[in-house]
Amino acid sequence: MGSAVERTDEHVREYLIYRGFTNTLKHLDNEIKADKEKGFRVDKIIDQLLQFIQSFDLSGLKEYWLYLDRRLFCRLEDVYRSTVNKLRTSLYRYYVINTIQKGNLEKTQEFFQKQALELQGQAEWRDWFILPFIPAPEQNPAFSPYFSRQWSDTFLVSLHNFLSVLFQCMPQPVLLSFDAEVQKTTSLTEENEQLCQMVFALQGESRDQKDGDEMVHHKLPAYVQNMDRLEDTELDLVSSQRVVSTSTPSRNFFSTFLPQGRRTPGKTPQSTAGSSPNQGALGRKEPLTNQAAKSKEAAAPKEVKPVPCQSSTSEPVNSQSQAGHQPAQQQPTHLRHKRIQDHEKERKELFSKPPAQFPQTAEKKGEASDAEAPAEACIDVPDSSAHTRTSGGVGEGGGLSAEQPFIKLSQEEYGEHHSSIMHCRVDCSGRRVASLDVDGVIKVWSFNPIMQTKATIMSKSPLLSLEWATKPDRLLLLGSGVGTVRLYDTDAKKNLYEMNIDETHPRILSLACSPSGSSFVCSAAALSRSGSVESVPRLPIPVSGQLLLWDTKTVKQQLQFSLEPEPVAINCTAFNHNGNLLVTGAADGVIRLFDMQRYESAMSWRAHEGEVYSVEFSYDENTVFSIGEDGKFIQWNIHRCGVKQSEQLLPQDATGPFILSGYSGYKQVQVPRGRLFAFDSEGQHVLTCSSSGGLIYRLTNGDPALESVLSLGGHKAPVVTVDWCSAVDCGTCLTASMDGKIKLSTLLAQKS
Template identity: 85%
Template sequence: MGSAVERTDEHVREYLIYRGFTSTLKQLDSEIKVDKEKGFRVDKIIEQLQQFIQNFDLFGLKEYWLYLDRRLFCRLEDVYRSTVNKLRTSLYRYYIINTIQKGNLEKTQEFFQKQALELQGQAEWRDWFILPFMPAPEQNPAFSPYFSRQWADTFLVSLHNFLSVLFQCMHILIFDAEVQKTTGLTEENEQLRQMLFALQTESRDQRDGDEMVHHKLPAYVQNMDRLGDTELDLVSSQRATSTTTTPSRNFFFTLLPQGRRTPGKPAQITAGSSPSQVDEQFGSDLLFVKCFDVTISQSTQQSANQLAHPRHKKIQDHEKERKELFSKPLQQTPEKKGETGEADSPAETFSDLPDSCSKTCGGGTEGGGLSPEQPFIKLSQEEYGEHHSSIMHCRVDCSGRRVASLDVDGVIKVWSFNPIIQTKATIMSKSPLLSLEWATKPDRLLLLGSGVGTVRLYDTEAKKNLYEMNIDETHPRILSLACSPSGSSFVCSAAALSRSGSVESVSRLPIPISGQLLLWDTKTVKQQLQFSLEPEPVAINCTAFNHNGNLLVTGAADGVIRLFDMQRYESAMSWRAHDGEVYSVEFSYDENTVFSIGEDGKVIQWNIHRCGVKQSEQALAQDATGPFVLSGYSGYKQVQVPRGRLFAFDSEGQHVLTCSSSGGLIYRLTNGVPALESVLSLGGHKAPVVTVDWCSAVDCGTCLTASMDGKIKLSTLLAQKP
């Protein structure tokens, strides 16, 4: 503890020198010299409290005790809360007795006037309001013990002992442990950096060997649209006239994202293997390889068996469809062959492929070819169709293993998609449900917010409800839930009913609906506090924590974004962000900015270091921001306000997934104007997409897009090599 205190003193001295507080620095040095304990001085705290009381400084006394409560007492278990409350009550009574003993009745009356709202509902203060009007309260049997010297000494000793034990049991300064932890992480990062450097060096050596082969290819092959190194090697092997083998990089090296690639053993490619063998081993992920009629040796097939994708069995189910596709002959324009007797150029052959094959090879691009700037290739798109009504929420848990989806009928499906889509649990709710959120620790727990003022904690593995918390009867609509990354608490947004009295209202009211923002403890299942929403209580539509839970950002029905400091549990800043409601808000990858989408159809990036300053702004189509409309026969029209996430980032924060009328849209984040650059349309939906999520917990990222017809599409993306 002594070393931690000394380290803290050094930090404080550096801060004072940096700010130029020379007089404060001199005072600190003088007090440090006379300090012999080198630890927490409880006697100084008691002395400061007594000074506030002697000076009749009620405001300073309350603020000092509030600071102790916020920094120390709130970390105690609930069994000690009654002790803290008794000490606070005794402290206030000590203040009142001092004002009467000193004959300052004006301060006595001031205390009861300022504290009336807080104390009038407490039974232990019921008889004390008559104290200022009693002629001789020290002679009254009910108050005479408090005027004795023995009671004052007993209270001060009790408070001193309580703080002393608290400081001994609680490790408030943990700099030494943090330094050791940081040192260990630094060493581990250095080891990983060296390993990465070695792998990159080996990969570079292999790439140099590949380039020795590539430079021998004809010019029109070298100038083809962007293809991976492996594809060029395969083309070179096909065009070679000799039967000698040439070294090639393993194909599955290109199927991994850049940050997770590891060098593999060189594969041997020879002539003599049939195209069907290639198709059986690699499945639809190597669909475009088959377009070139590539031949692969038996040794390459054995290595592919070891590196096959986890969905290899599922891909074989589509074997019949692929055989029908390739049974059609390719239309080729006869060209004159050169003197070497080579076949038509691969570039010309690739451009003459059928449309379906071209789209598959191009990763779903509109042009059907491989765009040189395409960041992703859409490997596959699967469908989860267990819902029979419009989806409201669709979220992947922290581990990327499970998905929870909620529809407007109150049906929750918990399911997995790796290696196959499989429903794990089905939850039916009698009351309407409006919000859904995965817990962080443990990640098997699911929070479900209803429209009748309750939040349920559901165990997806045991398939049972653990708790049902009654939030607030006056604000029954639980619009948003957000779990702290530490797993110890969650934020709950509760709102009043709409003007019509219904749970759901499509049109936005001119006057925002009243609401509350509450913090609940997941261990004790009790409310910790209620946040202050300025300028008036308003319904919070969306909430999001940063990576460590120190910051909370919210978007409200009044168009205001509020940023809360979760260490002090108070608002850090707020600003008007949109004309209309804020539908969705998230921190950026570096957490220096906040992105928001509002009712005005704009996506805006905000600088959190400068309140209300826009980094970028761009208008989106209505089908990306809502309200979402699904039209049918005979004038049927279904309208749904946004409830789930309207956008999601990839693992590196460089791309964002949004909604559209026919599927998800992926944009690249840019620093210019416009702020978003469209790079890929996932498609696949026949109804408007109302919520999205992006899972990057596995090697190949998976985008989830949920629509109003109850269909959820899982699009598996492959990050292109830059």
């Protein structure tokens, strides 16, 4: 990171000089010289600390460490605070040991006098106050390890590694990543050029091989393969055949469609052909002779007799080659026209047959060799492959259409729950998943690199909702059915706080944490529905409820939102990217949009007939999507109150209530609790529930508003909640069902 900072500074200097901002350049140079972070160079920071220690500058050492703590260490999570304290303790001990080793006992006593108030209450410093009064502390068993070279080197390496990792994990500005992007682009360009050269080389080899195949397309006869042992008479024969071959077509185009079995009937494997140019000449002449025999074989396959293994050419040619030159020159000329006619006839027969009849034709021939089938199928490849691409689509066959936006790479199952899932959410970093079932059991688990349960949370009181905190993302908000919200640390596996919300509205239906992490919204509802969390028919009168804002740092309630026209239970809540807007869906079918800077309702409109089950902002945050009890998936324009941009009617298995039937009339019904739909990272596709797995739709601007593109499948029970994690390279879709199974489908987006 330090080298990137230096190069970025040079780029900024160059820009300021180019723009003529000389005063700004002077201020920049002065601030760089006085930079206490040393351009994020760890070696320079440690050198500065050692300089203070060597010069016995205790005040400078303390001031510099406090600056690093305010600038860097305070941004770390609480779990790293103990590490920072240990490094500070070791740094002060390193200073004290240095004063004793240099024989400056005055500075040793000065250290304990100035730091007495700060250190006397710390257990690790309790025994160190006697250090100035020990005659030979380096020989004392309690202090001798600190005087060794091993301890000092270990401390400096630990400090160096800690700062290096800290700088690597710090969020970098866009300008600072410019150098890395340039290097990445350069490496990609070089790699692209290398790949292009490889492609050109492979194309050249392919052309050379193709030319060689055209020269020696068929296997040569035995007497040409053994050309090194030919006598003068046979060499003259080859030369004369080359003259004839130059005056006749070297290779008929239609011969490329003939099977290999017809080109060399009864041919046994021979040794590799020689490299003499005359081989190519004879190789062009030999197919004509072979194809005549093959055309006869195709016309009357039962009368064909195997040819002797000594030669792959027809018997007349062999006898003529043994008799003399002239017959070998006359025989191809005599048969040439007949062979061309046979080839033309066979080509017409092959192309006149429909693709579906090729296998039947091969079966009718009966006596035809097995080598003929691949050649006939080869002619049919273009049509059949085109049919496969068209009809494959995204069906069960697994074929992918040309416009398929995602490829399902894998699908894993998490089966630690034993009852129906209510909520299943991925944290902001995409590392952990929290899932809640109807029995009140919460599982916190990871799926990368392996699926592993990190924590199990069981509660005496029923749990109805959960939400990940944004900062730090290891915290989990848990809403109960008795009016409490717990803040749970998934790393330490313990409750940090428990907040009492409202006794008159004990059911915590929804939780949403602000992107800033400083507050969260809590929806509390009254106990007007009897029974458990399973579905009960909707009451004519909406349930009373409250919408509260809580501060996560002070753990105190900040305010209560006004719900017009009457207090009603809020089923779902969602913030926009910066937390300035909050959208809610209520049991009265109304969507309310709140301005979180003024903490008041900006607009509200009736969105659905019945309850609003799930609501989310669009990718550009100009619209809001919602799913309601009426089974509709609607897009609303937030700049024009109550104006629909699109509407789509979804099946019941996507909107609920969800029904799971069993033997002997068993039926389990569950109203929606968790998220019913989730968007991909670009907001162009949406994942919804279904009876057998998640369904992915493409958002369109026309009618219909949704276009089905992929079915994830994998479930045997209805899916009741979904989530789509795009924090990693490959998007992960989570689908949770009523049998307690959660499927993780890893998708690869295909860029068009």
